[in-house]
Structures are given as C-alpha cells and as structure tokens.
Amino acid sequence: MIRITFLMFLIGLLATPNAKAASSDYPLADAEVDLSDKAALYRGAQTFMGNCASCHSANMMRFSRIGEDLGLTDDQLAVLLPTQSHKPGDVIETNMPADYAKETFGIVPPDLTLTARVNGADWLYTYLVSFYEDPETLWGVNNAVFPLVSMPHVFAAQQGLKQPVYETTGEGEDARKKLVDLEPPARPGTMTEEAFEQKMKDLTAYMVYMSEPAALKRHQYGPYVLAFLFIFTLVMYLLKREYWRDIKH
Numbered sequence: 001m002i003r004i005t006f007l008m009f010l011i012g013l014l015a016t017p018n019a020k021a022a023s024s025d026y027p028l029a030d031a032e033v034d035l036s037d038k039a040a041l042y043r044g045a046q047t048f049m050g051n052c053a054s055c056h057s058a059n060m061m062r063f064s065r066i067g068e069d070l071g072l073t074d075d076q077l078a079v080l081l082p083t084q085s086h087k088p089g090d091v092i093e094t095n096m097p098a099d100y101a102k103e104t105f106g107i108v109p110p111d112l113t114l115t116a117r118v119n120g121a122d123w124l125y126t127y128l129v130s131f132y133e134d135p136e137t138l139w140g141v142n143n144a145v146f147p148l149v150s151m152p153h154v155f156a157a158q159q160g161l162k163q164p165v166y167e168t169t170g171e172g173e174d175a176r177k178k179l180v181d182l183e184p185p186a187r188p189g190t191m192t193e194e195a196f197e198q199k200m201k202d203l204t205a206y207m208v209y210m211s212e213p214a215a216l217k218r219h220q221y222g223p224y225v226l227a228f229l230f231i232f233t234l235v236m237y238l239l240k241r242e243y244w245r246d247i248k249h
C-alpha cells in the first residue's frame with residue numbers, strides 16, 4: 001500500500017505543470033485566472049498581439065477561433081489582426097525570420113500556444129512581472145523564475161526596472177549570490193504597479209485560454225450538464241416509482 005502511495009506521489013510530481021519552476025525556488029504569485037471574464041481575455045489578446053507576436057508565434061491558434069470563443073464583433077476581431085492583409089482564418093505567426101532571431105537572441109523565441117499549460121499560469125504570470133535589472137546580462141535584465149533568460153524586458157518602460165535583493169551564501173570561491181527578493185524600480189515606469197500587474201494577469205488569462213480553448217467551452221457547459229443530470233435523476237426516480245407500483249412486495 002505504501003509503495004502504491006509513493007508511486008502515485010511520484011506520478012503526481014511528474015504531472016505537475018511547473019517544469020520551469022524547478023529551476024528556481026523563487027515564490028510564484030497567484031495569476032488569479034478567470035476564464036469567464038471575456039473582456040479580460042480580449043484585453044490580454046490585444047497585449048499579446050501588440051507586444052509578443054513580433055517575436056513569438058502561436059501557430060496553433062486562429063484569429064477566427066478567438067473571435068468565436070470571445071464573442072467578438074468583426075471590428076473587435078480586426079483590432080487583433082497584425083495587418084489589413086491578414087485574414088481571420090490565419091494562425092498567429094511571427095514575421096521575425098528564425099535566423100535573424102537566432103543571431104540576435106542566440107535562440108529562436110519559442111511558439112507560445114501551449115506555454116501556459118506547460119509551465120502553469122502562476123509561473124507565467126510571475127515570469128512576466130519578475131524581470132529585474134542585471135548589468136551582467138546581454139539585455140541588462142534577468143528574470144527571477146527564468147535565470148539568464150535571453151528575452152529582453154518588453155515592458156521595461158511601463159513597469160520600470162525592478163531592483164534585485166541578493167543574499168550571499170558560502171565564502172571565498174564557493175560564495176554564491178542568490179536572488180531573494182525584488183524591490184520597486186529606482187525610476188518608476190509609466191504605469192502604476194497595480195495597473196501593470198492587472199495587465200499581466202489579463203495577458204496570462206489570455207494565454208491560459210489559448211493553451212486550451214476547449215476549457216472555455218467546458219466552463220460554459222458546466223451548468224447545463226449539472227441541470228441535465230438533475231432532471232435525468234428526477235425522471236429516473238419517477239420511472240422507478242412507476243415501475244414498482246404494480247409489483248407487490
């Protein structure tokens with residue numbers, strides 16, 4: 001029995017959608033994803049198209065699907081299309097050539113369709129709000145949950161550059177500095193901290209939706225399924241009463 005429990009524990013560990021989090025023990029913040037808030041998902045989609053799609057594709061997602069799922073009008077959907085020659089039936093592709101990206105960043109920015117599902121919403125949200133100043137890196141920034149990330153801080157102007165608080169462990173050659181906290185930027189960004197965090201929550205919610213669009217439908221169907229089960233149970237109960245009425249016992 002103990003062995004089975006242990007096995008299940010191990011399987012549970014493997015299935016935890018937090019692969020990246022393992023590389024840093026920085027605490028994750030709560031992304032507070034609410035897939036029923038379609039206005040937030042739409043705001044997130046706009047942020048994604050305006051700030052991420054220049055480098056990242058999301059090539060398992062079609063614009064028309066976003067339009068259907070979020071109940072957008074044609075005009076609202078048109079806002080998401082990168083150019084006028086794009087069609088609603090197109091998938092989200094980046095126009096950055098892969099070899100240019102490789103030369104600039106040392107790595108081709110990964111497709112983001114499934115990222116929220118692979119790494120978990122809290123990891124993704126924490127990643128987006130946890131860039132900090134680090135002059136020793138290529139772009140002058142580092143990330144609390146993705147050490148030495150080669151993505152620049154795309155919202156540096158809005159958020160400002162957070163300041164790292166390090167703790168040094170060990171001595172002499174073994175000395176290591178470890179990031180333990182982030183402090184507010186020395187020079188504030190153009191957005192307040194609350195407004196920026198809300199923007200990143202909306203973006204995270206959109207990316208969670210994008211990683212599993214069917215989840216949106218599942219949430220919508222939930223109440224109907226429950227109502228059906230309730231009515232079905234009632235009918236079955238009445239049927240049972242009807243059948244047993246004639247049987248003497």
Ligand code: HEC
Pocket residue numbers: 047048051052053054055056105107108109110112115119124127148149150151152154
């Ligand atoms: C200027 C180009 C650029 C832009 C714009 C950009 N990224 Fe990135 N991003 C990268 C690169 C390069 C990497 C690869 C980093 C690495 O592996 O070190 C990356 C990695 C990531 C990762 C980690 C994925 C993983 O699992 O390895 C996430 C998540 C991510 N980006 C999200 C975003 C989001 C959301 C936006 C929009 C707000 C965005 N990025 C905008 C270049 C960009």
